[in-house]
Amino acid sequence: MKPTRRDWMAGTSAVLAAGTLAAPAVLGQAKPRVVVVGGGPGGATAAKYLAKDSAGAIAVTLVEENETYQTCFHSNLFIGGFKRYEEIVHRYDALASTHGIALVRSRATQIDRDRKEVVLSDGRRLPYDRLVLSPGIDLNYDSVPGWSKEAEEAMPHGWKPGRQTQLIREKLDAVPDGGTIVMIAPPNPYRCPPGPYERASMFAHVLQQSGRNKARIVILDPKESFSKQGVFMPDWEKRYSAMIEWLGPKVHDGITSVDPRTGTVVTGFETYENCAFVNVIPAQMAGAIARDAGLAPAGGYCAIDPATMKSVVDGDIVVLGDACNAGDMPKSAFSANNQAKVAAMVLRGELVGAQTFPARYLNTCWSLVDTDDAIKVGGRYEPKDGRIAAVETFISQPGESAEIRRQTQAENIAWYDAICADMFT
Numbered sequence: 436m437k438p439t440r441r442d443w444m445a446g447t448s449a450v451l452a453a454g455t456l457a458a459p460a461v462l463g464q465a466k467p468r469v470v471v472v473g474g475g476p477g478g479a480t481a482a483k484y485l486a487k488d489s490a491g492a493i494a495v496t497l498v499e500e501n502e503t504y505q506t507c508f509h510s511n512l513f514i515g516g517f518k519r520y521e522e523i524v525h526r527y528d529a530l531a532s533t534h535g536i537a538l539v540r541s542r543a544t545q546i547d548r549d550r551k552e553v554v555l556s557d558g559r560r561l562p563y564d565r566l567v568l569s570p571g572i573d574l575n576y577d578s579v580p581g582w583s584k585e586a587e588e589a590m591p592h593g594w595k596p597g598r599q600t601q602l603i604r605e606k607l608d609a610v611p612d613g614g615t616i617v618m619i620a621p622p623n624p625y626r627c628p629p630g631p632y633e634r635a636s637m638f639a640h641v642l643q644q645s646g647r648n649k650a651r652i653v654i655l656d657p658k659e660s661f662s663k664q665g666v667f668m669p670d671w672e673k674r675y676s677a678m679i680e681w682l683g684p685k686v687h688d689g690i691t692s693v694d695p696r697t698g699t700v701v702t703g704f705e706t707y708e709n710c711a712f713v714n715v716i717p718a719q720m721a722g723a724i725a726r727d728a729g730l731a732p733a734g735g736y737c738a739i740d741p742a743t744m745k746s747v748v749d750g751d752i753v754v755l756g757d758a759c760n761a762g763d764m765p766k767s768a769f770s771a772n773n774q775a776k777v778a779a780m781v782l783r784g785e786l787v788g789a790q791t792f793p794a795r796y797l798n799t800c801w802s803l804v805d806t807d808d809a810i811k812v813g814g815r816y817e818p819k820d821g822r823i824a825a826v827e828t829f830i831s832q833p834g835e836s837a838e839i840r841r842q843t844q845a846e847n848i849a850w851y852d853a854i855c856a857d858m859f860t
């Protein structure tokens with residue numbers, strides 16, 4: 436039988452009872468307790484592998500504020516009309532029913548590092564022996580002058596899942612032929628380096644499919660270059676002719692301001708008035724729970740030990756995914772999922788004496804450019820000189836055959852199904 440919303444609460448009670456009564460976990464005594472905050476590719480994967488591979492020897496609690504997980508990965512495929520929204524929504528039920536993880540649906544508001552407790556929004560406290568943090572990113576609403584949290588409905592970011600993703604598609608559908616979409620791309624480091632450019636491709640695909648060939652997409656980038664640029668740009672030219680225009684900082688001379696009421700974007704070089712739609716993707720930083728625990732420098736990401744994924748500030752805390760500084764690894768779901776498996780192995784070694792191996796990481800980021808036409812970039816990574824360093828990389832080439840591009844998209848689709856099964860079943 437599938438667990439229900441009530442099981443989240445039942446899980447909470449069980450955990451709280453255990454938390455109150457259990458002695459501090461020491462090998463051979465009470466079950467060691469690992470609390471995981473954040474049910475994304477980092478947190479859900481870590482929770483699953485800690486519970487599954489320790490066969491119940493570790494008490495694992497997953498704290499997640501949302502009832503379902505809506506993936507940012509493949510949200511661009513939803514925007515492009517290649518996936519239905521329901522296909523990017525996932526449930527946590529099997530983590531409880533199959534792996535015995537205690538699910539706590541709540542927001543973690545504080546980490547009491549002295550007492551080794553996670554404080555929840557209603558004041559409850561969850562004690563831990565080890566803590567896994569994978570809260571993802573927070574947006575820096577001050578990074579684009581004139582933009583704000585209040586303006587995210589008028590000028591959506593779509594860089595966090597849910598309503599924002601759907602809003603991007605709604606705004607795209609409302610663009611008239613001849614209208615201008617302005618995308619303000621984020622500065623490094625940010626979630627999903629090729630994501631803005633895959634999204635621009637999906638905008639062009641939808642506009643072209645619907646006969647709005649006179650619409651144009653202007654990307655205002657604070658970066659001199661971007662991920663897979665040498666492949667994206669010739670592909671845009673070939674697929675979408677002059678519809679997508681990319682402007683680096685030397686050309687647009689910086690974003691002076693945006694006005695969400697009038698749809699205006701002012702740069703040092705030009706003013707875009709009456710934009711059909713402005714997609715502001717702001718600067719980003721580690722989720723608040725990690726920053727507030729003192730694990731990240733101001734406004735930044737958490738430094739980790741590349742061999743263990745442990746915070747360099749607190750050895751009882753692991754930081755995964757977008758919230759950490761993972762050296763050469765990009766902020767991707769693939770990376771977070773890989774890092775989680777290394778961390779789960781390390782923690783099992785410490786807590787229940789399981790065998791451990793040297794950390795090795797992998798990543799691939801696929802981007803869909805057009806129907807059955809995807810490109811990829813990726814690599815293999817190892818700890819080196821105090822950071823996670825690339826030891827081998829690969830990237831798609833411009834001018835590849837249609838068959839290679841079709842195969843690359845087939846990999847992309849298969850990867851999505853595999854990672855979601857890996858996280859949630």
Ligand SMILES: Cc1cc2nc3c(=O)[nH]c(=O)nc-3n(C[C@H](O)[C@H](O)[C@H](O)COP(=O)(O)OP(=O)(O)OC[C@H]3O[C@@H](n4cnc5c(N)ncnc54)[C@H](O)[C@@H]3O)c2cc1C
Nearest residue numbers: 473475476477500507508543570571627756757767768769
């Ligand atoms: C448009 C777009 C396209 C992308 N495409 C790809 C792709 O094709 N491939 C790829 O690999 N990656 C892709 N990504 C990147 C990917 O989505 C992220 O890198 C990944 O989700 C990071 O996982 P995470 O576990 O670090 O954080 P998240 O996925 O953000 O998960 C964090 C979770 O923690 C929860 N949480 C946060 N704070 C708290 C708290 N205090 N208490 C309780 N719960 C909390 C949140 O609700 C959330 O569920 C894309 C991203 C975007 C925006």
